[in-house]
Amino acid sequence: MHRKTLKRLALSIAVVAAIIVAAVGVAAVGNDYRFTQTAVQIPMGVGHLEGVLTTPRQGEAKGLVVVVHGDAAVEATQDGLYFPWFEGAADAGWATLSWSKPGVGGSSGNWLDQSMDDRAAEVSAAIDWALGEQQVPTDRIILWGASQAGWVVPKVVAERDDIDGVVAVGTAINWLSQGRYNLLAELDRRGATTAERDQAIAESDRVRELLARGASYDEYLAVTTEQSPMSADRWAFVGRNAKADATDDLRAAATREIPVLLMVGLHDRNVDVGETEKVYRDVFGTALTVKSFDSAHSMARPIVEDNAVVGTTVGLLWPRALLAPDVIDGYRDFLREIG
Structure with a gap:
């Protein structure tokens, strides 16, 4: 050469x-975060949940943030996506407890077997475990819940007297309304034709009718044209929870008169955050703080959700930047105001 x-x-x-x-x-x-992370195991009936406890690197924690996941098979850190939230809490002087859903990351069970009442009972059992553990700071307890947790967190608050605040991230009110909103938003994003919209809505209506009468999985398969239809477990999970509506539980939770932070993304295609904000304002009144961000449903910058290359690159090199500006600042400020 x-x-x-x-x-x-x-x-x-x-x-x-x-x-x-x-x-x-x-x-x-x-990827160097300002918190200390410890693996924990939370007994749960005949099984257990694998979790993590994060604490500030310096000083005693003021209290505990308990993470309540949204939909899907989420492990304790959501594959690292929760780290900025853990860090924000630690910077404010708070510990965070999170665990992998049943059947995920070493946790016993199957999260698709759960109802929203089951999920609330799981959260309450985890709090009871934390209260009995000397190494877990539980002087004050905050519930942080995202998306589907909007049907879980209010149940826990209404049933307990030891919850000191709530952070609701992109939560919905009504299961079926949320599903229809998401369908229409995705059709708009794809620029669907009128015929495509009509077909998608008609199929959605047929599926809703099947859910209303408790139809079998085979009946669902006979109707759907989805290239990747729901699994049998998923169909059962949706059927079990499709009538969920958070309104009554939110009203019951409001009697506790604790501060609530609602965080909404202005580009949320999953949840009608306008509806959520209206209901939350009507229910919680002056106890509610609403913070809106230039973000998608997950509080991420829209570009990292819509562009896989950008999302992957940012996630690898500087995952804090996945979230929209001021999201963690707003969260941290709320925790500091509480304690």
Whole structure:
């Protein structure tokens, strides 16, 4: 090989190596979080839940934030996506308890076997466990719940007298209304034709009718045209919870007169946050603080949800930047105001 070619090749290799080293360095800094994490195991009936407890690196924690997941098979840290939330709480002087859903990450059971009442009982049992553990700071307890947790958190608050505040992130009010909102929003995003919209809505109506009469999984398969239809477990889960509506539980929770922070994304295609905000304001009155962000449903910047390459790159190198500006600041400020 020519000597000049060898030099150019060597230079190219050096440049690539420098870029890789720089990227690794950035990723190391970007993934260094200001909290201490400890694995915990929470007894739950005949099984257990695998979880994590995060605490501030310095000083005693003022209390405990209990994480209540949204939908899907979520492990304790949501594969690291919860780390900015854990850090925000730690910066405010709070510990955080989170666990993998039943059947996920070593936890016993199957989360798809649960109703929203089951989920609330699970959260309450985890709080009772925490209260009995000396290493878990429980002087004050905050519930942090996202999305589907909107049907879980109010039940827990209404049934207990030791919850000191709530952070509701992109929560919905009515299960079926939320599903219809999401369907229409996704059709709009895809630029669906009138015929495509009519077909999707008609199929959705047929599925809703099946859910209303408790139809079998086979009946659902005969109706759906989805390329990836729900599994049998998922169909049973949806059937078990499709009538969920948070309104009555929210009213019961409001009698506790505790501060509530509602965090909503202005680009949320999953939940009608306008409806959620209206109901929450009507129910909680002056106890409610609403903070809106230039974000998607998950509080992430819209671009990282809509562009897989951008999302993956940001997630690897600087995962804090996945969330929209001021999201963690708003969360941290709320915790500081409480204690």
